[in-house]
Amino acid sequence: MNERFAKTPAPPYYAVIFTSLLSQKDAGYAAMGDAMFDLALKQPGCLGAESARDSERLGITVSYWRDEDSIRAWKAQAQHLVAQKYGIDKWYTHYELRIAKVERAYSGPEGRSLD
Amino acid sequence: MNERFAKTPAPPYYAVIFTSLLSQKDAGYAAMGDAMFDLALKQPGCLGAESARDSERLGITVSYWRDEDSIRAWKAQAQHLVAQKYGIDKWYTHYELRIAKVERAYSGPEGRSLD
Numbered sequence: 209m210n211e212r213f214a215k216t217p218a219p220p221y222y223a224v225i226f227t228s229l230l231s232q233k234d235a236g237y238a239a240m241g242d243a244m245f246d247l248a249l250k251q252p253g254c255l256g257a258e259s260a261r262d263s264e265r266l267g268i269t270v271s272y273w274r275d276e277d278s279i280r281a282w283k284a285q286a287q288h289l290v291a292q293k294y295g296i297d298k299w300y301t302h303y304e305l306r307i308a309k310v311e312r313a314y315s316g317p318e319g320r321s322l323d
Numbered sequence: 324m325n326e327r328f329a330k331t332p333a334p335p336y337y338a339v340i341f342t343s344l345l346s347q348k349d350a351g352y353a354a355m356g357d358a359m360f361d362l363a364l365k366q367p368g369c370l371g372a373e374s375a376r377d378s379e380r381l382g383i384t385v386s387y388w389r390d391e392d393s394i395r396a397w398k399a400q401a402q403h404l405v406a407q408k409y410g411i412d413k414w415y416t417h418y419e420l421r422i423a424k425v426e427r428a429y430s431g432p433e434g435r436s437l438d
Contacts, residue, residue, distance in 0.1 A: 210344050212381045213419055223340060223423050225385055227373045229325050258342045258419075260377040266327045268375045268383040270340055296432040303431050304328055304373075308338050308423035316418050317411040 214256025214272050219310045221255055222273040228295075228303040230265040237299045244291050245269070251285065253278025272310070279307060329371025329387050334425045336370055337388040343410075343418040345380040352414045359406050360384070366400065368393025387425070394422065 230237060248254055253274035261267030273279045282288060295303070345352060363369055368389035376382030388394045397403060410418070 210381075210417055212344065212379070213342060213417060216419075216421075219421075223338070223421065225338060225340065225425075227328060227385070229327065258381075258383060260342075260375045260381045260383045262375040262377060264327070266325075266373075266375045268373060268385060270342070270383060270385075300432055302325055302328060304331075305429045305431070306331075306334075306338065306425045307427045308425040310340075310421045310423040312422045314420045316420070317415055 212258065214258050214270075216255045216272050216310075216313065219313050221310050222276060222279060223308045223310050224271045224273065224279060225306040225308060226269045226271075226303065227305075228267050228269075229301040230261070230267065230299055231301045234265075234299050236294070240291050240294060244288060247285070247287060248282060251278065251282050254282070276307075327373065329373050329385075331370045331387050331425075331428065334428050336425050337391060337394060338423045338425050339386045339388065339394060340421040340423060341384045341386075341418065342420075343382050343384075344416040345376070345382065345414055346416045349380075349414050351409065355406050355409060359403060362400070362402060363397060366393065366397050369397070391422075 245257060245259060248257055248271050255272040255274060257269060257271040259267065259269040271282075273282070283292075360372060360374060363372055363386050370387040370389060372384060372386040374382065374384040386397075388397070398407075
């Protein structure tokens with residue numbers, strides 16, 4: 209399986225779905241975004257994350273968590289707080305953040321060799 | 324707000340998180356993917372969808388649904404079944420599909436004019 213996919217355990221667990229549109233003034237975003245992705249993966253209770261941003265600057269990042277306490281701790285993490293402030297002040301034209309409980313999960317395609 | 328964002332109601336509702344890696348042999352995928360995105364939005368119970376695919380061919384599509392019955396009906400929709408078969412047979416190197424119940428949702432940034 210490709211390293212871009214999160215290797216999550218059997219449900220239930222939580223997903224944080226973060227959809228964002230970057231403004232044209234995104235100086236510093238790429239480095240901070242990468243750093244936050246890596247930092248999230250190191251947090252207690254983080255089960256993995258997946259992220260894609262297209263040429264129109266729309267990105268979707270889904271991080272997976274053991275429980276809601278883990279999500280709350282990540283929201284309050286010091287470096288992450290700084291990144292959130294930059295995002296709100298400068299980088300994001302708009303974002304939607306949704307917290308969801310994963311109930312079922314499937315992988316595919318079955319029966320084919322995978323990367 | 325930008326049209327790339329789903330205008331979802333207050334939770335609870337369901338999210339289908341579909342992360343996929345396209346193979347190099349993706350003839351026909353772009354047209355089918357666009358058609359399926361538009362078709363999903365027309366299904367009973369669909370609340371919206373968001374999608375991004377990056378230059379490394381990793382894509383995340385999140386569709387939002389009123390309830391699990393709506394998701395089941397979409398999975399069994401005739402044109403969608405054809406698309407699923409093409410995806411499994413030809414287009415996808417790997418995919419992960421997760422079904423989650425959205426419990427909380429936030430928009431931002433607050434206090435700034437939005438697109």
